[in-house]
Amino acid sequence: MTAALIIIIFLYMLSSAAYLGFFMMQNKILQPIAYSVLMGGFLLHTGLMGYQYVQIGQMPVQNLHQTLSFAAWALAGVYLLLRYRFHLKILGAYTAPLTTLMMIVAFCVPQTTETPSTILNSIWLIIHVAIIFIGEAALALAGGTGGLYLLQEHAIKTKNTRFFFKRLPSLEFLDSAGYMFIITGFTLLTVGLITGFIYAEKVWGKIWSWDPKEIWSVITWLIYAALLHERLVAGWRGRRAAIMAIIGFAALIFTFFGVNFFLEGHHNEFTRW
Amino acid sequence: MNLPDGNRQAPKPQAVSPASLEIILIGVNHRTAPVELREKLGFTAEETESLLTTLRKLSFIQEVLLVSTCNRVEVLITTDQPKTAREMLSSYIAEWKSIPASKLESAVYVYSGNDAIRHVFRVTASLDSMMLGEPQILGQVKAAYRSAVETKTAGVILNRLLHKAFSIAKRVRKETGIGGHAVSISYAAIELAKKIFDSLADKSVLMVGAGEMAELAVEHLIRSHHSGNIFVANRTFSMAVELAGRFNGTPLRFEEIHEALPSVDIIVSSTGAPDYVIRRDHVKPIMRRRKNRPLFFIDIAVPRDIDPAINRIPNAYLYDIDDLQGVIDENIKIRHKESVAAERIIDEGVIRFRNWYENLDVVPTIVALREKLHAIAAAELNKTLHSLDLSEAEQEALKKMTEAMVKKMLHDPTMFLKNPGSHRNKSAYLDLTRNLFKLDDEIE
Numbered sequence: 001m002t003a004a005l006i007i008i009i010f011l012y013m014l015s016s017a018a019y020l021g022f023f024m025m026q027n028k029i030l031q032p033i034a035y036s037v038l039m040g041g042f043l044l045h046t047g048l049m050g051y052q053y054v055q056i057g058q059m060p061v062q063n064l065h066q067t068l069s070f071a072a073w074a075l076a077g078v079y080l081l082l083r084y085r086f087h088l089k090i091l092g093a094y095t096a097p098l099t100t101l102m103m104i105v106a107f108c109v110p111q112t113t114e115t116p117s118t119i120l121n122s123i124w125l126i127i128h129v130a131i132i133f134i135g136e137a138a139l140a141l142a143g144g145t146g147g148l149y150l151l152q153e154h155a156i157k158t159k160n161t162r163f164f165f166k167r168l169p170s171l172e173f174l175d176s177a178g179y180m181f182i183i184t185g186f187t188l189l190t191v192g193l194i195t196g197f198i199y200a201e202k203v204w205g206k207i208w209s210w211d212p213k214e215i216w217s218v219i220t221w222l223i224y225a226a227l228l229h230e231r232l233v234a235g236w237r238g239r240r241a242a243i244m245a246i247i248g249f250a251a252l253i254f255t256f257f258g259v260n261f262f263l264e265g266h267h268n269e270f271t272r273w
Numbered sequence: 274m275n276l277p278d279g280n281r282q283a284p285k286p287q288a289v290s291p292a293s294l295e296i297i298l299i300g301v302n303h304r305t306a307p308v309e310l311r312e313k314l315g316f317t318a319e320e321t322e323s324l325l326t327t328l329r330k331l332s333f334i335q336e337v338l339l340v341s342t343c344n345r346v347e348v349l350i351t352t353d354q355p356k357t358a359r360e361m362l363s364s365y366i367a368e369w370k371s372i373p374a375s376k377l378e379s380a381v382y383v384y385s386g387n388d389a390i391r392h393v394f395r396v397t398a399s400l401d402s403m404m405l406g407e408p409q410i411l412g413q414v415k416a417a418y419r420s421a422v423e424t425k426t427a428g429v430i431l432n433r434l435l436h437k438a439f440s441i442a443k444r445v446r447k448e449t450g451i452g453g454h455a456v457s458i459s460y461a462a463i464e465l466a467k468k469i470f471d472s473l474a475d476k477s478v479l480m481v482g483a484g485e486m487a488e489l490a491v492e493h494l495i496r497s498h499h500s501g502n503i504f505v506a507n508r509t510f511s512m513a514v515e516l517a518g519r520f521n522g523t524p525l526r527f528e529e530i531h532e533a534l535p536s537v538d539i540i541v542s543s544t545g546a547p548d549y550v551i552r553r554d555h556v557k558p559i560m561r562r563r564k565n566r567p568l569f570f571i572d573i574a575v576p577r578d579i580d581p582a583i584n585r586i587p588n589a590y591l592y593d594i595d596d597l598q599g600v601i602d603e604n605i606k607i608r609h610k611e612s613v614a615a616e617r618i619i620d621e622g623v624i625r626f627r628n629w630y631e632n633l634d635v636v637p638t639i640v641a642l643r644e645k646l647h648a649i650a651a652a653e654l655n656k657t658l659h660s661l662d663l664s665e666a667e668q669e670a671l672k673k674m675t676e677a678m679v680k681k682m683l684h685d686p687t688m689f690l691k692n693p694g695s696h697r698n699k700s701a702y703l704d705l706t707r708n709l710f711k712l713d714d715e716i717e
Binding site: 162239 | 465467468469470471561563564565566567584587588590592596599600603604
């Protein structure tokens with residue numbers, strides 16, 4: 001298990017290095033290498049999670065280690081899937097290192113498996129977790145795309161056409177790709193929250209229990225809802241949309257980690273060591 | 274290639290061995306000669322042909338080619354008397370153009386051998402151009418080569434040299450970024466627009482005023498598969514109508530500019546107005562109506578037409594003539610960096626050409642031919658001997674027979690290559706032999 005984990009991290013690191021090299025040196029050969037290595041890491045990662053599922057008979061999201069690993073897996077997977085749709089090759093220079101970082105953190109936190117509790121064994125939970133994580137991966141990509149947008153916009157505004165200008169795609173493209181990521185992520189987040197409520201209703205008999213993670217999830221959801229609303233109504237695109245995507249992503253990260261450490265709640269037992 | 278049947282297509286007879294011919298290039302370019310001299314030296318197409326024909330008649334010139342552009346005039350020859358050629362050629366051209374020889378002498382450069390080969394490759398690949406990487410020079414060298422072929426003054430060596438130069442130029446363009454970054458105002462503007470908009474195809478353009486650079490920018494835009502609307506505004510409405518007709522667009526009165534702003538995406542301005550034509554207050558309120566779709570202003574006018582404060586409005590981008598020049602300067606630096614890789618490709622080409630050229634001699638060709646036939650014979654003999662059960666003596670007899678056959682077969686071609694007759698072109702036959710028997714495989 002540990003050996004497989006180390007190989008996965010190594011592959012993600014290799015892919016990150018190749019993506020960063022592709023970004024810096026603009027060497028076209030590096031891009032397909034980076035993509036293939038990321039794909040290799042992802043497939044191995046999928047295998048590992050399948051193995052864990054069979055072993056414990058439940059989704060491997062029992063502790064922080066597994067949760068992080070699952071999130072990294074979803075991020076790599078969503079990127080690999082969407083790359084062809086959007087030709088956003090350069091986003092790999094953001095996705096691969098982020099995936100690597102999450103895996104390294106996952107590797108460092110304790111891997112003690114708790115005795116699986118029966119309340120976690122429900123189809124609703126599987127759907128809830130899987131959909132939320134995939135949605136969050138799309139929103140993480142939206143945050144990254146927003147960052148690239150700001151870099152490119154800054155380059156054009158300040159008339160510095162040397163570095164980012166040459167390497168990044170057009171503003172309009174980054175903006176519409178980011179928008180698509182947000183629509184995808186937001187939709188999945190919404191469905192994920194609803195399935196979460198259904199699950200809560202089944203297990204605890206009430207859909208809402210003022211759990212901090214619930215509250216923060218809804219706050220995050222509202223940020224993205226506001227962003228989409230403003231875009232449709234007032235035409236919030238470009239810079240503002242990019243900043244909002246980054247703020248939304250920050251809220252998402254807090255919901256994911258911060259809540260676990262600073263606040264108490266029923267999500268804790270499987271997101272905190 | 275030339276067919277070596279002694280017809281008129283073949284260049285002048287050569288008693289000398291082709292590899293002892295020297296490739297010499299003499300010329301002037303924008304670095305060595307001022308424009309006054311270059312314009313006097315320029316050759317029209319007709320003049321080129323008559324000069325080529327005349328030069329070819331000189332006893333020391335075997336092949337000749339002339340490149341004449343506004344930045345360079347160069348004569349490329351192959352000669353068996355390099356010393357005479359060096360001395361005579363420039364004074365000959367000075368005389369032809371009625372320029373004092375001394376005046377030309379000081380501006381002329383002469384290259385021979387590898388230096389001449391390298392120079393031809395560098396010129397064709399646009400490494401020697403005033404604007405590094407500009408694409409026209411390849412076409413100009415091709416045209417020069419075409420006239421040399423038509424006047425039958427290019428033979429085996431120049432044919433090969435020029436074809437190599439063309440393929441190297443293509444490789445340089447493909448493998449390095451030497452021609453990749455915009456170095457003119459109009460292209461720089463398009464390059465910027467492509468980093469703001471995903472696709473220019475459906476974008477509306479407003480052209481304010483007129484002027485060569487603005488018109489060029491709009492033309493380049495149309496050529497990049499543009500199908501959006503084009504509006505042309507001018508203080509003189511008739512002028513707007515005329516330009517709009519040219520771009521297949523809609524003419525606007527000057528007062529209508531501000532009404533057009535919400536619906537256009539790219540504004541190219543080039544008026545003679547002393548003050549700003551479009552101000553921040555005009556643009557700020559329309560951004561909401563545009564749903565913040567990006568707006569790109571290109572201000573080519575001096576004094577400027579567009580309020581620089583517009584660049585601070587979110588989703589509006591403004592580049593004036595100095596900004597565009599800054600982009601160009603940056604791109605030129607990149608081209609210079611890329612030229613290092615291009616020089617490497619050229620060095621490689623020079624070595625390859627040199628190899629071919631040195632082999633284009635009687636002895637190496639005969640040796641290569643003999644080796645090839647012997648190798649084939651030996652391989653076949655080996656196969657046969659393995660499949661038969663022969664005695665020592667029988668094997669020996671077979672060996673002797675094959676060797677005798679090869680020798681006999683080689684005899685006539687060898688004799689012919691050594692002396693094809695004084696009226697025939699030796700290098701053409703050598704080249705044909707090398708091609709016919711594929712003797713250049715290893716060096717290609």
